[in-house]
Amino acid sequence: MTINIYDGFMPESHPAPARFPVTVDVVALTVTDDVLKVLLITRLIEPFRGRLALPGGFVLAGEDLATAAGRELTEETGVVGVPGHLEQLGSYGPKGRDPRGDVLTVAHLLLAPNFPVLSAGSDAEHAAWYPVSQVLDGELQLAFDHERILVDALERAKSKLEYSPLGAAFCGDEFTIAQLRAVYEAVWGTRLDPRNFHRKATGTPGFLEDTGRMTTGDAGRPAALFRLAEAARQAAGQPVRAVLNPPLMRPRA
Amino acid sequence: MTINIYDGFMPESHPAPARFPVTVDVVALTVTDDVLKVLLITRLIEPFRGRLALPGGFVLAGEDLATAAGRELTEETGVVGVPGHLEQLGSYGPKGRDPRGDVLTVAHLLLAPNFPVLSAGSDAEHAAWYPVSQVLDGELQLAFDHERILVDALERAKSKLEYSPLGAAFCGDEFTIAQLRAVYEAVWGTRLDPRNFHRKATGTPGFLEDTGRMTTGDAGRPAALFRLAEAARQAAGQPVRAVLNPPLMRPRA
DNA sequence: ATATTTATCGTCATATTGACAATAAATCGG
DNA sequence: CCGATTTATTGTCAATATGACGATAAATAT
Incomplete structure (x- = not known):
């Protein structure tokens, strides 16, 4: 396969700028029956075929990160629109996370009420809610560096509360x-x-x-x-300033 | 220019995965004479030639994000090693931030004691510390979406304290x-x-x-x-758990 | 030597937290 | 229908933390 790349594109750096495939992954968390759960798909292709992974996929040309994250979520679950609070978590890579080569992934965090996921046919990646504890236990193993991303997401979620x-x-x-x-x-x-x-x-x-x-x-x-309250509702993507002031802190371990 | 791309590379998504140039930008903050300052370079090339911008540049193949951020900092200031606390801030783009095309940038935040910056010759990008207030005033204008990134960095820094x-x-x-x-x-x-x-x-x-x-x-x-204290020092990149508990909150506006 | 500056300790009213008693208002089990 | 049980909500009280500010300590400045 051959791709043409516009040449006059070296803004500030001297070595040849590399281009990377960029994916978005979504750590979707929900609470059902007093249990924290995460949305995972079962991979149908190598690498990590059959392994559980975070829902996600490639960012398309001309697409924004949040848009891509929302689109992937819809594609993999059938949910219409963003069903909760979606925020960017952080970026991982590009080095050493995919055996096929450098891939940068921008992880996102979704906090949402339980929503039903499309029960996919056998030829589609099946998405379902899994207790977070089963992943942390090692009972369930995730593909790529997705466990690390999940751990970061959990810490973010804990701190947000x-x-x-x-x-x-x-x-x-x-x-x-x-x-x-x-x-x-x-x-x-x-x-x-x-x-x-x-x-x-x-x-x-x-x-x-x-x-x-x-x-x-x-x-x-x-x-x-x-x-x-109105003050606590916020246009998607806004700062979410500290409404709880002083904060409601987790008990000291 | 023609580049060959390994073909069997479509993990989870169906449309052709796009590849993006990825840059790292660094919001380096310091406090000197009781004034908060940010490290800015003067751009020597279009677009935004002559305009101030955050130090940064392309991520190279096989390079990690934190590595790239540290390298760019060194290249643009001459500082040896990472002079303070470096953490990832967030990613911006790839859509609509660069007039030349889609570029994803991963912004980083550096909190550091004042360190001297290389006084570059006239043909290199000159880096220097500028009072943050002058940027927020509009007295200084930044290239690209760098002011927005700076604003996000400031909020992060405030909250970290x-x-x-x-x-x-x-x-x-x-x-x-x-x-x-x-x-x-x-x-x-x-x-x-x-x-x-x-x-x-x-x-x-x-x-x-x-x-x-x-x-x-x-x-x-x-x-x-x-x-x-030992408990508060942390290996670079570690969680930095809440040492100040209860926190030291900013006065309520 | 005295004034000034900055650091540090102390005081006190108020606000917040953590532990827990008590009451309210429903369902549950006979 | 009735008491037992469950869950929600209102209080109480001591311990802790905060905000406002007085007072003292130990330097430099004049």
């Missing part, structure tokens, strides 16, 4: 304090005192807004339904 | 509490109460370590010299 309202990205539009607390507990891997959590969540100005409605049908006393 | 010991990356190995406070004030753009800052800095376990030595010659009472 401390000072940002993004815990709510795991919930639907309306949620109870207990549901939000379950998210914190699943992501941090610790139990939190329901009363103190309630106090902090409801007592932080600009964080939550009472909808006035209550849950019904569940065991126990009905819970009030909240939504994110 | 809150919970990590990285403020000390701006100081030398040994420093006084007042010097550290000057870093916080310059980065955050606020004044801090010297007594409360002293209490927090010296009272946080695992943050600072008294060297036993004192400053001499300066005006006023001599100050004790501190260094980062």
Whole structure:
């Protein structure tokens, strides 16, 4: 295969600028049944055929990173639009991550409520939610450097919950304090005192807004339904300034 | 120009994978005379010839991102080794950032004590420290999307100071509490109460370590010299866990 | 020698956290 | 239908941390 490359393209550097294949990978996290789960696909081709991997794929010419990440997510799950909070995590490579050659990947982090994934036919890569703990245990093994990326994503997610309202990205539009607390507990891997959590969540100005409605049908006393306050909602890709101030810190190990 | 590309290279995606030129850019920050400064070079070629820009350049084949960032820094300033804390900031593009075509850039953040930059001859790109405020004012204009990258870098730096010991990356190995406070004030753009800052800095376990030595010659009472405690020092590229817990938050605007 | 400067220690009211008691309001099991 | 159980929510109280600021210590500057 032969490709023509425009020649007059050496902005600032003297050695021949290399071109790299660029992929986006998405670490999609969700919480279901109090368990933190990650979206993984089963690879159908070498290398790492049959192995689990993060959903992702090549960035196309003229495409932006966030666009590519959203597109890959849609392609591999059938979900329409971005189902939660998507942010860039970081870039990995290009050296030594793919046995076939240098590939740069830009990892993204998606925090979303559980969404159904397309059950693909046998000739498509099957995507499904897996408990994060099974990957960290070594029970499940990931392709490439995807475990390292997952670990970084988890640390990012844990830290985001401390000072940002993004815990709510795991919930639907309306949620109870207990549901939000379950998210914190699943992501941090610790139990939190329901009363103190309630106090902090409801007592932080600009964080939550009472909808006035209550849950019904569940065991126990009905819970009030909240939504994110206007100040905490944010146009996609905005700074997400520290709404939780002072932050809600993870217990000190 | 014609380049041969290995053909069997389509891991997960169906459309032809594009290859992109990849650059690294470095937002190098330092504090001198209580002023936050950023390292900028003057471009010698189009586009944006004569305009100020972040130091950076192409990632070479077989090179890692952090390596490339360090190499570019060395090439443009003459500094030997990485003079402070270098971390990845984020990736930008590839669409619409360079008039010549799609270029992906991976921005990095360097927090370092002031270091001298090579005074280049007239035919090399001249690197120098500029007050960040002059860029934000619009007094200085940057090439490409470099101002946006700088803004993101500043937010990252501000936030890092809150919970990590990285403020000390701006100081030398040994420093006084007042010097550290000057870093916080310059980065955050606020004044801090010297007594409360002293209490927090010296009272946080695992943050600072008294060297036993004192400053001499300066005006006023001599100050004790501190260094980062072992727990706060970290192998380059490590997580930098929250040493400041609870964090030292910026004043609420 | 005294004024000035900077560092450091101390005080005190207020805010926040962590641990936990008590009450409210539903479902559950007979 | 009723008490047991479950979950939500409101409080209480001591320990900790913060913000505002007084006071003292130890240099240099005049």
